[in-house]
Amino acid sequence: MSKKKISLKDIAQQAGVSTALVSYVLNGKEKESRVGHEIALKIKKIAKELNYQPNHLAKSLRSGKTYTIGLIIADLSNPFFANIARIVEDEARHNGYTVIIGSSDENAEKSWDLLNVLLNRQVEGFIIVSSENAENQIYYLKEKNIPFVLLDRHFSEIQTDFVTINNFKASYDAGIHLLQRGYRNIGMIAYKSQLFHMKERIRGYLYALKDSNVHFHKNWLKEVRFNYIEKEVKAAIDSMLASDLPVDAIIFATYGLAINGLKYINELHLKVPTDLGIVSFGQAEGFDLYYCPITYLKQPIEDLGKTAVELLVKKLKNPEQGMQQVLMEAKLIVRESSKAKHEL
Amino acid sequence: MSKKKISLKDIAQQAGVSTALVSYVLNGKEKESRVGHEIALKIKKIAKELNYQPNHLAKSLRSGKTYTIGLIIADLSNPFFANIARIVEDEARHNGYTVIIGSSDENAEKSWDLLNVLLNRQVEGFIIVSSENAENQIYYLKEKNIPFVLLDRHFSEIQTDFVTINNFKASYDAGIHLLQRGYRNIGMIAYKSQLFHMKERIRGYLYALKDSNVHFHKNWLKEVRFNYIEKEVKAAIDSMLASDLPVDAIIFATYGLAINGLKYINELHLKVPTDLGIVSFGQAEGFDLYYCPITYLKQPIEDLGKTAVELLVKKLKNPEQGMQQVLMEAKLIVRESSKAKHEL
DNA sequence: AATATAGGTTTAATCGTTTAAACAAAAAAT
DNA sequence: ATTTTTTGTTTAAACGATTAAACCTATATT
Numbered sequence: 001m002s003k004k005k006i007s008l009k010d011i012a013q014q015a016g017v018s019t020a021l022v023s024y025v026l027n028g029k030e031k032e033s034r035v036g037h038e039i040a041l042k043i044k045k046i047a048k049e050l051n052y053q054p055n056h057l058a059k060s061l062r063s064g065k066t067y068t069i070g071l072i073i074a075d076l077s078n079p080f081f082a083n084i085a086r087i088v089e090d091e092a093r094h095n096g097y098t099v100i101i102g103s104s105d106e107n108a109e110k111s112w113d114l115l116n117v118l119l120n121r122q123v124e125g126f127i128i129v130s131s132e133n134a135e136n137q138i139y140y141l142k143e144k145n146i147p148f149v150l151l152d153r154h155f156s157e158i159q160t161d162f163v164t165i166n167n168f169k170a171s172y173d174a175g176i177h178l179l180q181r182g183y184r185n186i187g188m189i190a191y192k193s194q195l196f197h198m199k200e201r202i203r204g205y206l207y208a209l210k211d212s213n214v215h216f217h218k219n220w221l222k223e224v225r226f227n228y229i230e231k232e233v234k235a236a237i238d239s240m241l242a243s244d245l246p247v248d249a250i251i252f253a254t255y256g257l258a259i260n261g262l263k264y265i266n267e268l269h270l271k272v273p274t275d276l277g278i279v280s281f282g283q284a285e286g287f288d289l290y291y292c293p294i295t296y297l298k299q300p301i302e303d304l305g306k307t308a309v310e311l312l313v314k315k316l317k318n319p320e321q322g323m324q325q326v327l328m329e330a331k332l333i334v335r336e337s338s339k340a341k342h343e344l
Numbered sequence: 345m346s347k348k349k350i351s352l353k354d355i356a357q358q359a360g361v362s363t364a365l366v367s368y369v370l371n372g373k374e375k376e377s378r379v380g381h382e383i384a385l386k387i388k389k390i391a392k393e394l395n396y397q398p399n400h401l402a403k404s405l406r407s408g409k410t411y412t413i414g415l416i417i418a419d420l421s422n423p424f425f426a427n428i429a430r431i432v433e434d435e436a437r438h439n440g441y442t443v444i445i446g447s448s449d450e451n452a453e454k455s456w457d458l459l460n461v462l463l464n465r466q467v468e469g470f471i472i473v474s475s476e477n478a479e480n481q482i483y484y485l486k487e488k489n490i491p492f493v494l495l496d497r498h499f500s501e502i503q504t505d506f507v508t509i510n511n512f513k514a515s516y517d518a519g520i521h522l523l524q525r526g527y528r529n530i531g532m533i534a535y536k537s538q539l540f541h542m543k544e545r546i547r548g549y550l551y552a553l554k555d556s557n558v559h560f561h562k563n564w565l566k567e568v569r570f571n572y573i574e575k576e577v578k579a580a581i582d583s584m585l586a587s588d589l590p591v592d593a594i595i596f597a598t599y600g601l602a603i604n605g606l607k608y609i610n611e612l613h614l615k616v617p618t619d620l621g622i623v624s625f626g627q628a629e630g631f632d633l634y635y636c637p638i639t640y641l642k643q644p645i646e647d648l649g650k651t652a653v654e655l656l657v658k659k660l661k662n663p664e665q666g667m668q669q670v671l672m673e674a675k676l677i678v679r680e681s682s683k684a685k686h687e688l
Numbered sequence: 689a690a691t692a693t694a695g696g697t698t699t700a701a702t703c704g705t706t707t708a709a710a711c712a713a714a715a716a717a718t
Numbered sequence: 719a720t721t722t723t724t725t726g727t728t729t730a731a732a733c734g735a736t737t738a739a740a741c742c743t744a745t746a747t748t
Contacts, residue, residue: 007734018698023736033697033737056464057410058734059521061401061703076433082426084448089420093446093457098465102437103430113437120400121442259629266635284632285603291610351704362728367706377707378725402704405733699740707735707739717722 006050014046015039015112026052042299043192060122065260068098069312070118071113074153076103077096079130079284080255080301084151087305095313097124106226108133117144124316127151127308129269132195149316151308152299156196161315163308167200168207170297174251174279175208177295177332182341183277184214187240189233189261190253192223200279201253219243224257233260237268247337248277255282262290274344278337281330293335300328350394358390358475359383364644370396404466407648412442413656414462418497420447423628424599424645425473428495431649432471439657441468444639450570452477461673463490471495471652475541491659493668495652496643500540505659507652507670512545512551514641518595518623519552521639521676526595526685528558531584533577533605534597536567545625554555563587568601577604581612592621593682599626606634618688622681625674637679644672 008026012019017039024033024149025043060066070086073081089099100118104111111134125147130138138158141148152160171188178186188205191198202221209216222236240247252258258280265276272278272292279295280287286293296338307326315321352370356363361383368377369387400534404410415432417425433443443460448455455478460468469491474482482502485492500508514531522530533541546565553560564587566580582593596602602624609620616622616636623639624631631638651670659665 005734008736010735020698020700021696027736029737036696039696053460053464055405055466055734057401057405059467061399061405061705061733062735064703066401076430077423077427079423079426079726082423082429083421085426085445086420086449089446093461098444098461100442101429102433105430116438117442120397121400122399131482157726188650228368241720250732259633263632266633275715284630285689286628288607289603289610289630291634291635349704352706353704363705364728364730365726371706378727380726383726399704402733403706405703405735406705406707410732546712634694694744694745695743697742698739701738702736706732706735708729708740710727712727712736713725714723715722715724716719 005055006052007055008052009149011043011046011050011052014050015043017043022047024052028251060113065095066122066124067190068100068121068123069309069316070114070121070123070126071099071101072102072114072126072128072130073101073103074106074131076101076105078256080282080299081152083301084129084259084305087302088151088309091306091309092313095309097309097313104129106139112137115140125149125312127312129153130155130195132193135302147307147312147319149312149315151304152328153195154198156199159323161311161324163304163311163328164197165299165304165330166327167197167330168204170281170332171201171204171251171253172208173204173330173332174281174297175205177334178249178251178277178279179208179212179214181338183276183338185217185220185245185247185252186214186249187220187247188251188253188276189222189257190225191227191257198253205251217243217245219245220247229256229260233257234264237261237264240327246339248275249273250276250280252280255280255284255286258282258294259284259286260297262294269292272337273339277339279332279339283333290337292337295335295338296333297330299330303328347397348445348583349573351399352395352396354566355387355390355394357386357397358394358614361375361387362543366391370398382574393614410466410468411440412444412465412467413460413653413660414446414465414467414470415443416462416470416474417445417447418447418450418474418475419635420445422600424626424643425496427645428473428649430510431646432475432495432653435653439653441653441657447595448475448478450475452481459484462655469493469654469656472620473497473537474499478539491651491656491663493656493659495648497539497541500543503667505655505668507648507655507672508541509643510671511541511672511674512548514625514676515545515548515597516552517548517593517674517676518553518625519549520556521678522593522623522682523552523556523558525621525682527682529561529564529589529591530558530595530621531564531591532595532597533566533568533580533601535601536569542597549595555556561589563589564591573604577601578608581605581608594620594622596622596624599630602626602638602640603630606638614666614680617683621683621685623676627677634681636681639679639682640677641674642677643674647672 008019008022013020025040030040062094101115127149129151130153150162224232283296283298311324352366354362358368367381369384374384436443446458471493494506568576576587625641627642655668
């Protein structure tokens with residue numbers, strides 16, 4: 001049934017010429033290589049007839065270029081990242097690259113695994129949404145001079161190419177927004193993480209309070225562990241509310257935290273925004289479904305993904321390309337959950 | 345900085361032997377090939393020292409096996425599919441396979457593109473969450489004898505391997521559930537689609553009514569177009585409610601439909617489940633966030649993904665492997681949105 | 689007429705592996 | 719002391735493509 005794969009040789013045989021000619025013609029080098037017009041036509045015809053599909057492996061082996069990039073995603077089950085993956089794959093393909101995606105599931109060890117599998121596969125470069133404790137992997141890539149671009153998350157202490165949003169500003173904006181709307185005791189729930197973007201989100205929050213002369217109460221900031229998210233978010237909220245200076249608004253540093261937090265807020269029969277104002281990072285349909293649409297920081301997903309590909313491709317085409325770092329703005333989408341206090 | 349890649353040849357040189365020996369040793373064939381014990385150790389040591397990483401391209405070219413499978417996903421931005429992708433990638437890697445993922449975005453043409461790119465890349469087989477109108481692609485693969493497994497969606501008129509849930513039964517269960525809870529005028533919003541799983545969901549719904557001797561009112565079933573989902577879902581709901589036999593419950597045939605529908609139901613200030621009982625296919629955090637947790641059909645995501653890989657790998661290892669078709673059960677997770685009428 | 693140039697095609701090396709087959713030397717069997 | 723067997727190693731072809739170089743032949747230039 002399935003006839004064997006057609007190779008250059010098969011075409012050459014049918015046409016009664018050497019494989020060299022076939023290669024020249026099929027790669028559009030008939031001019032430079034002065035292939036006879038007749039024979040060129042014949043070769044093309046036969047190639048079409050046999051439905052010739054070049055073997056990418058052979059091409060790559062010979063040329064040293066695989067036109068493949070590795071995409072390591074911290075958590076593919078997160079819709080934000082899944083969307084990024086979709087964009088990256090699409091954009092890369094339009095640039096002639098194929099993407100191999102792996103989800104590290106926020107686990108540095110798995111990330112190493114993936115990195116090695118992909119390197120074995122001769123990927124030319126990486127786009128990485130890094131997980132925590134993966135610094136060594138980044139250093140490794142740097143040392144080996146393997147091109148890569150960090151996406152969404154980067155490390156302040158390692159000089160690399162990256163594309164992220166300005167997390168400090170985004171968080172700062174969120175804080176200022178709530179303050180302007182009349183909220184005073186603003187809490188933040190973030191992940192306990194060494195990752196720079198998370199620290200920036202916290203820093204932005206703190207500066208918003210500071211710049212507004214609101215005295216920060218240490219009980220307002222909660223850092224929960226990824227692996228205990230459900231339990232610890234609950235505890236965080238309990239604690240924030242039980243304090244002598246209970247919060248009247250919460251900023252969630254990620255979409256996942258918000259989901260957990262809002263669920264618990266429902267359980268407690270607290271009303272948003274009457275009892276608690278809410279702003280969250282990330283976006284997802286879930287926020288639209290909440291009885292009170294959530295104010296959130298919208299990240300330019302498409303732009304982030306496309307730019308990451310663009311930078312990487314630029315670097316692959318030109319190894320001399322200098323460091324490229326892009327910061328984008330997140331946009332605060334204001335909705336019901338942060339309604340002005342005086343309107344409540 | 346980055347020293348050139350280490351090849352078998354380099355190791356052979358250092359050890360003062362031929363590449364053949366190195367290959368034997370590094371592939372654990374020292375026994376069969378009677379390699380000297382001493383030299384074997386030496387080779388291993390050098391390989392480790394130089395941190396030798398085999399070139400997968402060369403291996404594949406020579407052996408004809410790429411240990412790569414293509415995963416074509418109808419819509420990677422859908423969390424359900426993103427999760428499937430994550431599972432498939434993980435499971436495949438544990439079986440020694442690498443996955444190249446592409447999102448067809450419910451577009452048959454893009455799906456063709458992907459298919460060809462992946463075939464060029466010499467993938468050994470496919471796992472496909474098919475989009476509509478992709479029958480020709482399936483026939484193509486069959487004709488070419490290229491192994492593949494359809495996942496989540498399959499075509500009733502094409503004999504293929506597949507792994508899906510029993511959509512008829514799931515939908516039937518949802519219908520019966522609502523009827524038992526006292527709802528009488530049950531509507532369904534589905535996609536207008538030739539895809540078998542969608543037809544099955546509709547069929548299950550209709551049979552649930554029939555078997556319960558509830559007369560089906562043609563205004564209760566709405567099929568909306570994917571590309572006009574927002575507008576048409578609204579129109580569907582309006583129409584269902586305006587009818588002389590207005591619905592008191594709705595089954596959404598997919599997660600995406602539910603999101604849109606629930607948003608609109610909020611806009612209309614209708615209360616779930618008092619005004620409208622709800623059951624939906626699919627799962628996502630969004631459902632938990634709704635003021636009234638949504639009753640939904642939970643699909644065994646992990647099982648689906650793993651089984652698809654399993655079937656494909658089995659087929660790759662043994663081309664004689666006969667047709668494999670697996671139907672799994674979706675589980676109805678009962679929550680507030682379908683509360684018994686008499687308890688309201 | 690001898691030489692240079694252009695036109696058209698083939699040869700052969702190469703990329704990094706694998707592996708059947710050939711080869712050589714030592715050990716065992718005659 | 720031969721022959722056979724075993725053990726250890728190398729050779730070389732193959733996978734499917736690319737491409738510099740070599741090679742013809744015919745025409746143009748001197």
